[in-house]
Amino acid sequence: MTESILFWGLALAAVASALCVVVLRNPVNCVMALLAAMLATAGLYALMGATVAALFQVIVYIGAVLVLFLFVIMLLNLKGPATGIPRTPAAVAVSAAAVGLTAGMAWLGWRAMNLSIPAGAGAGLRTEPGVTAIALELFSRHLLVFELTSVLLLAAAVGAVFITRKEKEAS
Amino acid sequence: MSLEHVVGLGIVLFAIGAAGFFIRSNTVVLLLCIEVMLNAVNLILAGFSRFLHGAEGQVFIFMIMTVAAAEAAVGLAILVALYRLLKTLDMSRINVLKG
Numbered sequence: 001m002t003e004s005i006l007f008w009g010l011a012l013a014a015v016a017s018a019l020c021v022v023v024l025r026n027p028v029n030c031v032m033a034l035l036a037a038m039l040a041t042a043g044l045y046a047l048m049g050a051t052v053a054a055l056f057q058v059i060v061y062i063g064a065v066l067v068l069f070l071f072v073i074m075l076l077n078l079k080g081p082a083t084g085i086p087r088t089p090a091a092v093a094v095s096a097a098a099v100g101l102t103a104g105m106a107w108l109g110w111r112a113m114n115l116s117i118p119a120g121a122g123a124g125l126r127t128e129p130g131v132t133a134i135a136l137e138l139f140s141r142h143l144l145v146f147e148l149t150s151v152l153l154l155a156a157a158v159g160a161v162f163i164t165r166k167e168k169e170a171s
Numbered sequence: 172m173s174l175e176h177v178v179g180l181g182i183v184l185f186a187i188g189a190a191g192f193f194i195r196s197n198t199v200v201l202l203l204c205i206e207v208m209l210n211a212v213n214l215i216l217a218g219f220s221r222f223l224h225g226a227e228g229q230v231f232i233f234m235i236m237t238v239a240a241a242e243a244a245v246g247l248a249i250l251v252a253l254y255r256l257l258k259t260l261d262m263s264r265i266n267v268l269k270g
Contacts, residue, residue, distance in 0.1 A: 007172040011180045018184050018207050022191030027199045034203050037184075041210055048177070048221040053213070053232045060236050065206065065243045072247045073199060076254050091194055098193040102186040113178060129226035137226040138233065149237045156241035160248035 006047055014040035031069050038062050052131055177218030184211035196262040198253070202246045209239045 017040065020033035038061050045054035138146055188207030195201060213232050220228025254260055257267075 003172055007176065011176075014180065015183055015187070018187045021200070021203050021207055022187060022195065027197055027203075030200050030203050034206060037207065038210065041214055044177075044180075044214060045217050047172070048217050050217045050220060050229055050232070053217055053229050056233065056236055057213075060240060061206075061210075065240055068243055068247060069199065069203070072250060076251065076260070095190050095194040098190040099186055102182075102189045106182040106186065109182070110178070113174075129220060129224070129229060133226040134229050134233075137230050142230050142234075145234060149234060152241055153237060156244050160244045163245070163248040164251045 003047065007044070010040045010043045010047065013037075014044070027073050028070070031066055031073065034069075035062055035066055038066070050129075052134055174218055174222040177222075178215055181211045181215035181218065184208075184214065198250055198260045198262060198265075201262070202243065202250070205242070205246075206239060209235060 014037050017033045017036035021030050021037065024030050024033060038057060042054045042057040042062075045051070045057060185208050188204045188211060191204040191207065192201055195204065213235055216228040216231050216235070218228075220226065220232075250260060253265065257265060259265065
């Protein structure tokens with residue numbers, strides 16, 4: 001019962017703040033709304049027993065990525081009118097098409113899920129995946145992927161520095 | 172709370188992010204919409220990890236978070252370079268591909 005109330009409350013908060021990300025005009029407000037959505041998602045992770053994912057969500061997403069977004073918005077010092085959702089017929093048609101496309105994809109995914117997962121799947125395994133299980137999985141079967149991720153991060157860092165360098169220094 | 176609830180919530184969040192990506196014209200908000208979509212996928216993975224009792228879903232959450240951080244870094248670097256070049260971040264005014 002408590003779990004159900006928590007789930008619906010957090011789900012409502014996540015959907016409402018995700019809508020705010022799309023609707024609000026000022027980018028700073030959008031980032032703040034995304035922060036609320038991330039926090040609600042972290043709460044959902046914790047509710048589902050994925051405490052490691054919840055911690056990573058708060059540390060990596062909110063602590064690093066969103067702060068980076070805020071830094072860039074403050075740094076660019078955007079002037080001019082903030083643009084919200086355009087209200088032309090073309091924009092309405094495009095948004096309707098986007099929602100329809102996603103709904104179609106979601107319906108297909110839903111069908112696939114119902115077809116591919118038999119009732120009571122995983123019922124034999126009653127252990128909650130804790131930190132130990134995740135670490136064992138990460139550093140044994142997925143070790144190559146883990147190492148490749150570090151290369152990806154290095155490439156991203158070098159690429160970000162390379163892209164943002166001043167043009168006159170480049171020659 | 173069941174697997175269907177979590178997957179349904181993830182689908183709704185993904186749809187919001189996708190629709191926002193197509194209708195907004197501010198590039199910063201476009202990157203935020205991508206984050207919303209990645210977040211929705213993470214939520215679905217956590218749900219599968221919880222209800223199928225495996226650790227793999229959380230391993231994939233870890234990977235997706237890393238890729239999202241890299242994507243945000245490169246995307247924001249591109250935004251800074253773009254703003255320096257064109258003095259705007261409005262998608263409707265960015266109409267040249269050359270640097």
